[in-house]
Amino acid sequence: MTNAFSGAQPFDLVIRNADVVTASDRFQTDIGVSDGVIVALGRRLGPGKREVDATGLLAMPGGVDGHCHLDQPMPDGLRMADDFFTGTRAAVCGGTTTVIPFAAQEKGGSLRAAVEDYHRRANGRAVVDYGFHLIVADPTEKVLREELPELIQEGYTSFKIYMTYDDLKLSDREILEVLSVAREHGALVMVHAENSDCIAWLTDKLVGQGRIAPKFHGLARPAAVEREATHRAITFAELVDVPILIVHVSGKDAIGQIRWAQGRGMPILAETCPQYLYLTADDMGHPGDDGYAGAKCVCSPPPRDSDNQEAVWKALKQGVFSVFSSDHAPFNYDDPQGKKPGGNAQSFEHIPNGIPGIETRLPLLFDGVRQGRLSLHKFVELTSYRPARLYGLYPRKGTIAIGADADIVLWDPDARVQITNDALHHAVDYTPYEGREVTGWPVHCFSRGEQLVANRQYLEPTPGRGQFLPADAPSLV
Ligand code: URP
Ligand code: ZN
Ligand code: ZN
Numbered sequence: 001m002t003n004a005f006s007g008a009q010p011f012d013l014v015i016r017n018a019d020v021v022t023a024s025d026r027f028q029t030d031i032g033v034s035d036g037v038i039v040a041l042g043r044r045l046g047p048g049k050r051e052v053d054a055t056g057l058l059a060m061p062g063g064v065d066g067h068c069h070l071d072q073p074m075p076d077g078l079r080m081a082d083d084f085f086t087g088t089r090a091a092v093c094g095g096t097t098t099v100i101p102f103a104a105q106e107k108g109g110s111l112r113a114a115v116e117d118y119h120r121r122a123n124g125r126a127v128v129d130y131g132f133h134l135i136v137a138d139p140t141e142k143v144l145r146e147e148l149p150e151l152i153q154e155g156y157t158s159f160k161i162y163m164t165y166d167d168l169k170l171s172d173r174e175i176l177e178v179l180s181v182a183r184e185h186g187a188l189v190m191v192h193a194e195n196s197d198c199i200a201w202l203t204d205k206l207v208g209q210g211r212i213a214p215k216f217h218g219l220a221r222p223a224a225v226e227r228e229a230t231h232r233a234i235t236f237a238e239l240v241d242v243p244i245l246i247v248h249v250s251g252k253d254a255i256g257q258i259r260w261a262q263g264r265g266m267p268i269l270a271e272t273c274p275q276y277l278y279l280t281a282d283d284m285g286h287p288g289d290d291g292y293a294g295a296k297c298v299c300s301p302p303p304r305d306s307d308n309q310e311a312v313w314k315a316l317k318q319g320v321f322s323v324f325s326s327d328h329a330p331f332n333y334d335d336p337q338g339k340k341p342g343g344n345a346q347s348f349e350h351i352p353n354g355i356p357g358i359e360t361r362l363p364l365l366f367d368g369v370r371q372g373r374l375s376l377h378k379f380v381e382l383t384s385y386r387p388a389r390l391y392g393l394y395p396r397k398g399t400i401a402i403g404a405d406a407d408i409v410l411w412d413p414d415a416r417v418q419i420t421n422d423a424l425h426h427a428v429d430y431t432p433y434e435g436r437e438v439t440g441w442p443v444h445c446f447s448r449g450e451q452l453v454a455n456r457q458y459l460e461p462t463p464g465r466g467q468f469l470p471a472d473a474p475s476l477v
Contacts (some may be wrong), residue, residue, distance in 0.1 A: 011039065013449050014048030015408065018059035020400050021376045022387035031059065035407040036448030039071045040127045041402060052451070053408050060380055060401050062097025062128075062447065063362050066387035067325030069188075069246060069354065070101040071121045075167060076144045078352050079337040082330035083465045084125035087358060090426035092452045094359030095442035096326075097128045097407035098388070098397050098469070102160060104135035107167060109140045111136065111147040116157065119468070128447050129252035129405075132416030133190065137168045139178050148181050157469025158188045162249065163229045164196040164249060164300070167179075183242035188390060188474040193229035194221060194301060195252065203349050212347035214294035215285035218302040220348065223233060227253035234261045234268055239425060241309045243267035244477055245390070248327050250276045250301035251308030262320065267476060268294050269390070270320060271326045274357050274364040276312045279303035279432060291470035292345040296333050297432050300353040315371050316382065322390060323381040326361040329354020330428045338429075354426040360419055367438035370413070392471030406449040415441040426459060 013033040018028055020041075032040030032048065044426035068088035069289055072080055082090070091099050103118035105111040114319060120131060134151060136143065136159050148159075161178055162168040170178065175191075182189045203220045206212070211219070211261055237244040246258060249272045251397060261268040280303050284294040297303060315321055331352045341350050347461050357364075362383055368377050388398025396405050421431045445453035 008046060010046065011048040013050045013052070013406070013446070014045055015052050015054050015059065015410070018054040018443070019057065020059045021380055022061060022375055022399050023381040024304055026376070031392065031400065031406070031408065033449040036406055036450070038404050038406050049097065057410040057443065058376070058413055059400065060409050060411060061384045061404070062396070062409050062445065063095050063363060063383045064098040064100070064324070064387040064391070064393065064397055065091060065096045065326050065328070065358060066100050066323050066391050067273070068099050068101050068328035069330070070359050072102060072104055073106070073117070077337060077341050078331070080330050081332045081335070081338065081429070082328070084122045084130070084466070086425070087328070087330065088127045088130070088466055089458060090359040090424060092128050092445050092447065093425040093458055095409040095411070095445060096358065097445065097447045098130065098393065099358070100131045100133055100391055102135045103132045103156070105137045105143070107138045109138065110144050110157060111151065115151060122468065124464035127452060127461050127463055129392060129397070129467045129469050130466055131469045131471050132156055134166065136161055136170070136178055139170065139174050144177055144181050149185050152185045152187045153161040155185070157471040157474055158190060158390070160190040164194040164199055164235065169196050172232070172236070174308070175233070176240060179236055179240040179242050179244070180328045183240055186473045188243060188245060190247045191233045192248070193226060193233045193246050195225045195229045196350040198225045198228070206382055207347060207349060214292060214298050214348050214351060215281070216296045217348040217351065218281040218284055218342070221300055222300050223251055223304060225255040226250060227257055230254040230257040235265065237268060238266060245268060245271060245322070247271045248273050248301060249312070249321070251304040252311035255320060260318055269322045269476065270323050272312050272316065272321050273325055274361055275299055275303050276353060276365055277309055277329070277368070280305050280309070280435070283432065290345065292340070293429045295339040295351045296430050298339070298348065298351045298353060298354060299327070299329065299355045302376070313368065317374055317378065321341065323387045324361070324365055325373040325387070326357040327354065328356055328358035330356045330426055332389060332429045334429055351392065355432050356426055359424050359426060360431060360433050363417065363419070363438045363441055364433065370439040389475040389477070392474055393469055394475060397468070406446055408446045409442045410444040412439055412443045413440045415443070417441045434462040
């Protein structure tokens with residue numbers, strides 16, 4: 001065999017006959033990997049110490065999940081089921097090779113201390129690489145003038161703020177202060193946009209009427225509440241003149257606000273998640289065996305209806321959204337520290353918000369590709385390339401190119417898979433997608449050249465092999 005690499009050392013790994021799809025290109029190639037990095041792309045590459053034949057499969061960059069919650073400290077009585085080990089294990093089995101969960105400040109606490117604590121939680125546990133977003137819950141002078149600027153400098157270049165939840169929400173004035181710091185230091189703010197007072201008022205009314213079943217969660221958080229907060233967040237971004245990212249957008253009202261801002265040339269970015277494509281408010285009304293199973297689909301903003309699902313698909317295709325994330329929030333269903341705080345069915349206001357989805361994120365969206373709703377390139381753009389760019393990890397992550405980490409996922413585009421919780425790798429006792437059939441599944445997954453999944457089997461790599469990734473400045477395009 002003669003080519004530029006003849007006579008050289010064998011590669012650590014060669015993936016042969018790959019049909020590579022990136023956000024912009026598609027080409028047939030062998031992929032040569034050494035020291036965890038892609039070092040050669042070309043036909044008939046020289047030998048590898050290991051070789052994998054990718055004939056008939058698609059080779060795509062590993063997914064980057066830019067919004068997931070793992071082992072996040074919770075208020076008393078609640079606990080997340082997934083830590084960095086089980087969460088990243090599930091991630092890679094679903095084709096995601098980089099995760100970015102949240103180091104969350106407590107009100108009255110230090111942001112720096114939250115980051116140090118979160119490193120302790122991740123250390124020795126993660127099986128894929130990870131970065132951290134920050135959650136700014138208490139923007140004191142010290143946080144705004146010292147901690148945040150220093151942390152941005154150190155590679156924590158994105159942070160989330162909340163407009164709702166008593167233990168996390170910021171006042172309008174505080175939001176303006178945080179946005180100003182982001183502008184000055186070049187960070188990206190992610191906004192959870194729902195109007196807190198409206199939710200509290202609606203909740204009190206519903207509970208006062210005895211309407212406490214899980215399905216009433218949706219009535220306490222109608223689209224108007226999300227629409228108003230989305231518009232308010234956009235207004236704040238306009239006043240401060242800074243980009244923001246509206247996270248977990250649920251449907252057409254909020255999309256309308258985002259389109260309006262984008263149409264005016266404002267740098268308003270947006271994220272959506274599988275629950276807004278595949279669940280509806282009716283799923284929160286399913287009684288199940290114990291009359292309470294709707295709690296499995298309680299998240300905020302809540303899933304809406306089929307019209308809204310269509311609006312989200314359309315906006316994904318048209319480029320309104322930059323990223324597609326899981327918002328994996330792993331609470332067990334049958335657990336006194338999960339969806340049934342204290343051990344019994346609860347009024348909807350006490351159900352912890354959020355649903356699991358770190359492993360199913362990519363297969364669910366890929367199924368949309370197979371249904372003709374999105375192109376393969378758009379799929380890679382939304383799930384890997386754009387999150388890598390926005391969160392300062394590109395070009396190490398988010399593409400298949402020489403010099404990039406060999407985070408490569410080989411997909412069988414024709415595999416028909418029925419999603420069942422038994423076959424998933426998270427530590428949560430349910431999936432909201434139980435029984436749903438999808439076409440396409442990741443069959444071989446590599447992280448920095450190490451194969452972690454083969455033929456859909458998890459290979460039990462050493463926990464702790466995942467590395468922390470300090471982030472560069474966000475790249476918005
Ligand atoms: O309901 C949700 N989305 N829970 C997770 C936390 C968040 O706000 O993203
Ligand atoms: Zn949120
Ligand atoms: Zn979230």
